[in-house]
Amino acid sequence: MYFxxxxxxxxxxxxxxxxxxxxxxxAQQVKKYDDKPGLDRDIWLALVAVGLPMVLPTEEQGxxxxxxxxxxxxxxxxxxxxxxxxxxxxxxxxxxxxxxxAADGRLPxxxxxxxxxxxxxxxxxxxxLPSQWGLVEHDGRLNGVKxxxxxxxxxxxxxxxxQGQRLAMVAKDASGLVIEAVESVDRTQPISTLTFQNTPxxxxxxxxxxxxxxxxxxxxxxxxxxxxxGRHSVQISVVYAKxxxxxxxxxxxxxxxxxxxxxxxxxxEPCQALYWYAAHAWDAIPEEAPRAAVIANAHITEIAVKxxxxxxxxxxxxAITWEFVLHIWLKRAMHNKVRFGxxxxxxxxxxxxxxx
Amino acid sequence: MDLSYNAxxxxxxxxxxxxxxxxxxxxxxxxxxxxxxxxxxxxxxxxLYRNFPKQYGGAGVAPxxxxxxxxxxxxxxxxxxxELGGNGTMMLAPTLVEYGTDxxxxxxxxxxxxxxxxxxxxxxxxxxxxxxxxxxxKAELVGDEWxxxxxxxxxxxxxxxxxxxxxxxTETDVASKHAGISYLLIDMKQPGVTVxxxxxxxxxxxxxxxxxxxxxxxxxxxxxxxxxxxAVSKSTLKHERNSVGAxxxxxxxxxxxxxxxxxEILDGKPAIESPLIREQLGVLEGYVRAHLYSGYYQLTxxxxxxxxxxISMMNKINSSNIGHKVAEIATAVLEDKSLISPVFSPDHKxxxxxxxxxxxxxxxxxIGGGTSNIQLNIxxxxxxxxxxxxxxx
Ligand SMILES: Cc1cc2nc3c(=O)[nH]c(=O)nc-3n(C[C@H](O)[C@H](O)[C@H](O)COP(=O)(O)OP(=O)(O)OC[C@H]3O[C@@H](n4cnc5c(N)ncnc54)[C@H](O)[C@@H]3O)c2cc1C
Numbered sequence: 248m249y250f251x252x253x254x255x256x257x258x259x260x261x262x263x264x265x266x267x268x269x270x271x272x273x274a275q276q277v278k279k280y281d282d283k284p285g286l287d288r289d290i291w292l293a294l295v296a297v298g299l300p301m302v303l304p305t306e307e308q309g310x311x312x313x314x315x316x317x318x319x320x321x322x323x324x325x326x327x328x329x330x331x332x333x334x335x336x337x338x339x340x341x342x343x344x345x346x347x348x349a350a351d352g353r354l355p356x357x358x359x360x361x362x363x364x365x366x367x368x369x370x371x372x373x374x375x376l377p378s379q380w381g382l383v384e385h386d387g388r389l390n391g392v393k394x395x396x397x398x399x400x401x402x403x404x405x406x407x408x409x410q411g412q413r414l415a416m417v418a419k420d421a422s423g424l425v426i427e428a429v430e431s432v433d434r435t436q437p438i439s440t441l442t443f444q445n446t447p448x449x450x451x452x453x454x455x456x457x458x459x460x461x462x463x464x465x466x467x468x469x470x471x472x473x474x475x476x477g478r479h480s481v482q483i484s485v486v487y488a489k490x491x492x493x494x495x496x497x498x499x500x501x502x503x504x505x506x507x508x509x510x511x512x513x514x515x516e517p518c519q520a521l522y523w524y525a526a527h528a529w530d531a532i533p534e535e536a537p538r539a540a541v542i543a544n545a546h547i548t549e550i551a552v553k554x555x556x557x558x559x560x561x562x563x564x565x566a567i568t569w570e571f572v573l574h575i576w577l578k579r580a581m582h583n584k585v586r587f588g589x590x591x592x593x594x595x596x597x598x599x600x601x602x603x
Numbered sequence: 604m605d606l607s608y609n610a611x612x613x614x615x616x617x618x619x620x621x622x623x624x625x626x627x628x629x630x631x632x633x634x635x636x637x638x639x640x641x642x643x644x645x646x647x648x649x650x651l652y653r654n655f656p657k658q659y660g661g662a663g664v665a666p667x668x669x670x671x672x673x674x675x676x677x678x679x680x681x682x683x684x685x686e687l688g689g690n691g692t693m694m695l696a697p698t699l700v701e702y703g704t705d706x707x708x709x710x711x712x713x714x715x716x717x718x719x720x721x722x723x724x725x726x727x728x729x730x731x732x733x734x735x736x737x738x739x740x741k742a743e744l745v746g747d748e749w750x751x752x753x754x755x756x757x758x759x760x761x762x763x764x765x766x767x768x769x770x771x772x773t774e775t776d777v778a779s780k781h782a783g784i785s786y787l788l789i790d791m792k793q794p795g796v797t798v799x800x801x802x803x804x805x806x807x808x809x810x811x812x813x814x815x816x817x818x819x820x821x822x823x824x825x826x827x828x829x830x831x832x833x834a835v836s837k838s839t840l841k842h843e844r845n846s847v848g849a850x851x852x853x854x855x856x857x858x859x860x861x862x863x864x865x866x867e868i869l870d871g872k873p874a875i876e877s878p879l880i881r882e883q884l885g886v887l888e889g890y891v892r893a894h895l896y897s898g899y900y901q902l903t904x905x906x907x908x909x910x911x912x913x914i915s916m917m918n919k920i921n922s923s924n925i926g927h928k929v930a931e932i933a934t935a936v937l938e939d940k941s942l943i944s945p946v947f948s949p950d951h952k953x954x955x956x957x958x959x960x961x962x963x964x965x966x967x968x969x970i971g972g973g974t975s976n977i978q979l980n981i982x983x984x985x986x987x988x989x990x991x992x993x994x995x996x
Pocket of ligand 1: 491492493494498501503504560561562563564565567723724725726727728729731732733734756757758759760809810967968970971972973974975976977980
């Protein structure tokens with residue numbers, strides 16, 4: 248048994264880490280945070296240069312076939328640095344399109360990161376899951392609404408979830424498509440509402456199991472990202488506890504603080520193995536993947552919020568300010584917890600999948 | 604145990620109700636002049652600013668916590684305005700009643716109660732939060748003036764305040780860090796006072812940094828004696844507490860949450876029909892009601908002039924913990940509406956996404972007025988009489 252990343256995966260992780268550490272360390276983030284929310288092109292191009300869009304498609308599909316675990320490790324680091332790009336969405340659209348037709352004319356531009364693609368799944372009121380998609384296609388046209396679409400203003404293509412667990416591609420300039428930005432709590436992943444009015448779309452020829460696999464992969468990548476968010480919350484809190492003094496000593500000397508921090512670490516650290524397992528299952532034990540994805544997503548997205556809130560409490564007044572970094576992670580964690588369905592909805596699905 | 608108020612109090616309630624019927628018109632709630640004159644009438648009738656002396660703009664009635672509770676209940680029913688909020692009416696004015704000189708009372712109380720004077724609480728400093736007594740802002744008596752130098756932080760509403768009540772270090776050769784502190788009143792509108800607003804993570808205004816450079820205040824604007832500031836500030840902190848007030852607020856929030864859960868749709872049904880939401884709300888209601896009824900008990904003890912014991916040390920953290928739980932349930936109920944940053948403007952009233960401010964603000968509540976850890980220390984050390992964790996300064 249070897250339950251660990253490969254050397255290659257560690258190298259990829261290191262390289263993304265050092266890239267993001269130079270482009271998106273905490274102080275830089277605070278500066279960027281007041282800009283109009285949107286795609287961080289600089290980071291986008293650097294992630295593309297690492298080859299992330301190539302990771303999932305198989306070699307026959309023109310990709311690298313390195314598997315979801317590799318991509319998930321990259322997502323973890325992007326969470327840790329709260330990078331403002333839709334890279335995970337993009338990689339999933341690429342995979343769906345490659346599964347649909349490896350010779351699709353849109354693929355080269357997407358693989359090269361020249362175009363950006365994102366997921367359009369939510370219909371509001373908790374309807375994120377493929378079984379809940381209600382948007383209907385008639386004669387290749389769409390009429391209706393998709394909500395909570397991230398980076399819509401920067402995207403060239405949308406992978407839209409349709410009734411019957413189908414997926415369709417819609418181009419940004421498709422007729423009758425209106426994109427309305429929403430003032431988002433999480434400014435690192437701004438959201439928009441898409442309205443389709445007789446908008447042309449192209450249904451992808453994917454089996455239901457393939458659509459399901461794309462959804463599972465989305466859950467897993469988000470779990471990985473949320474683990475990164477959680478780890479950042481612990482890390483920054485530990486550093487603070489070792490520098491802030493009250494009552495003539497480091498606050499980290501108080502056992503109350505020690506136990507708080509230890510409990511935060513205790514919640515977060517085991518999540519690494521949980522998302523690794525889910526990603527590995529997606530790569531190698533497909534029959535286990537749907538449940539592993541749900542368990543990892545529900546567990547980790549919830550813990551990321553809990554941990555970010557705990558981190559705010561550890562810091563005291565400073566963490567309530569806009570100028571301090573912590574709320575950036577808190578808000579992203581809040582977003583991830585809701586996106587693709589709340590933990591409760593995921594767990595209900597997990598119970599059904601296991602026939603409980 | 605008897606939950607009814609006796610006949611005397613029933614009579615009192617009837618008077619309050621009659622007053623409100625005659626004097627309060629909810630349709631004019633936004634008319635500031637109307638509201639100000641209502642407050643004046645209500646004060647004269649003995650319903651607001653009850654325990655402040657008449658000569659300083661109060662009602663001058665003897666404290667009676669049951670009457671106060673009746674007023675709270677009846678005013679809340681018809682949404683009539685209560686006392687102005689803020690540091691001035693809730694902290695400074697009661698402190699002056701207890702410790703102020705006649706001149707201080709004369710000069711400050713009435714105009715504070717009317718809202719003309721607004722006050723900032725200048726306690727916390729960058730290096731002195733939980734360990735407030737380590738504060739460094741210094742005041743030296745030069746001639747007939749105090750000269751003040753230092754910095755305050757997290758000062759709520761400093762940008763809109765005329766005055767600050769501040770804790771400053773005036774004494775050096777003293778036995779403890781607490782003994783060197785005095786309580787001064789400072790005019791904020793003078794050279795040397797620089798206010799820098801800090802944006803809170805939930806947007807809007809909340810608190811500020813205040814820099815004090817050779818700021819001056821008259822020698823007799825000290826409240827209490829030199830070196831007595833710590834004790835004086837404790838009286839302020841005492842006034843800040845209102846056990847039942849906070850617990851009623853928690854019940855209010857809970858009821859609103861239930862209402863939202865009835866209107867928001869989750870997976871095709873009102874959220875309240877979800878077994879999980881029902882369970883979570885049910886658990887929360889247990890905490891809310893335990894908190895509320897503990898407030899009744901404290902009210903009773905207060906009325907008898909007795910201490911309610913350890914339970915009275917639990918109000919702040921009980922409210923904070925309820926806030927955490929509300930935030931969690933609100934997220935589940937709102938679902939993707941919790942992703943929207945609420946916009947408040949004259950021509951836009953946010954929908955249920957305004958709960959985002961509760962979700963984020965519940966965190967501020969765990970810190971302001973003493974962090975949850977400090978509350979737990981108080982329960983452990985004062986309530987359970989466990990050995991104190993010694994401070995090293
Ligand atoms: C919204 C808001 C409004 C405020 N308004 C005002 C105001 O108007 N005027 C004013 O003067 N102040 C105000 N404050 C400041 C507030 O009182 C302080 O933030 C608070 O006392 C904590 O201090 P700190 O922020 O320095 O945190 P610190 O004291 O540095 O605390 C950091 C961490 O260490 C922990 N800690 C510290 N000591 C101990 C210990 N002995 N045992 C265990 N854990 C410990 C704390 O619990 C916290 O987790 C406000 C704060 C907020 C958030």
